[in-house]
Amino acid sequence: MNIDIFIDSLKYKDEVERIASEFNIKVLTELPISKPFFSYRDNGLNFFSDINNPKPLHIDFLKGSMGWRLKRSDHETLLKKALGKNTDSLNIFDGTAGLLSDALIFLALGHNVIACEQSTIIFLLVRDAIERAKEELPFVENLKLYNGNSFECFKSQKNIDVIYLDPMYPESKKNILRSGNIAFIKNILEVEMIKDCGDNIFYEFKESNFKKIILKRPIKAELLDSKFNYQIKGKSTRFDVYI
Numbered sequence: 290m291n292i293d294i295f296i297d298s299l300k301y302k303d304e305v306e307r308i309a310s311e312f313n314i315k316v317l318t319e320l321p322i323s324k325p326f327f328s329y330r331d332n333g334l335n336f337f338s339d340i341n342n343p344k345p346l347h348i349d350f351l352k353g354s355m356g357w358r359l360k361r362s363d364h365e366t367l368l369k370k371a372l373g374k375n376t377d378s379l380n381i382f383d384g385t386a387g388l389l390s391d392a393l394i395f396l397a398l399g400h401n402v403i404a405c406e407q408s409t410i411i412f413l414l415v416r417d418a419i420e421r422a423k424e425e426l427p428f429v430e431n432l433k434l435y436n437g438n439s440f441e442c443f444k445s446q447k448n449i450d451v452i453y454l455d456p457m458y459p460e461s462k463k464n465i466l467r468s469g470n471i472a473f474i475k476n477i478l479e480v481e482m483i484k485d486c487g488d489n490i491f492y493e494f495k496e497s498n499f500k501k502i503i504l505k506r507p508i509k510a511e512l513l514d515s516k517f518n519y520q521i522k523g524k525s526t527r528f529d530v531y532i
Contacts, residue, residue, distance in 0.1 A: 292324075292327060293321060294327035295327065328345065350422040368398075371503045372398075379450040381453055382404075383453045384405060392404045396432055402432050403432075407437065451500070455504075456491065504528065508523065
């Protein structure tokens with residue numbers, strides 16, 4: 290990955306060097322004048338997609354909308370209904386990890402999650418956020434996070450009860466303005482030259498030996514497969530469930 294990491298304080302030297310050696314990233318002590326780059330600051334890892342954009346992508350699970358959702362995870366009725374009535378912890382494979390917005394809810398509800406993210410940039414940002422949050426969110430111990438192709442990762446797993454998929458779908462301009470993270474993620478995929486597999490990822494998993502697939506979709510989106518077992522519908526989102 291040809292993206293550098295900038296550090297302006299030696300107190301983060303060990304952490305930055307660990308990341309750099311693991312992913313063959315060059316460490317800079319002078320602020321880059323061009324191209325996307327990482328920066329390690331007091332708040333953790335940041336990613337600047339554009340030198341002219343002063344706002345980086347930074348993930349914090351303890352604040353903002355994610356922190357609020359985690360404090361009231363038991364109110365996530367749609368996700369709970371999609372999972373079904375279970376008295377035991379489930380082993381959930383999240384094939385579209387992204388920023389872990391739903392995976393963390395599964396963990397907070399007492400389940401185990403294996404999550405895979407194809408983008409190395411997003412993976413590093415999310416992993417850093419997990420490290421910073423683990424003392425206040427002890428359930429993240431039940432998360433295994435991988436970087437790579439999700440279907441290849443899935444094939445090496447055992448005893449998966451649920452496959453959870455939330456493929457990216459075209460956002461309206463209104464929604465993009467409402468959620469800057471969507472624009473950031475799409476920009477990151479362009480930087481890494483990753484072609485979002487979109488709906489195709491569902492068809493890969495549908496052909497596998499699965500117990501249950503939960504597919505998250507916009508409420509008005511077309512069905513990818515009409516042979517679903519049931520649906521859970523909200524105001525803007527629905528879950529198509531295949532067993």
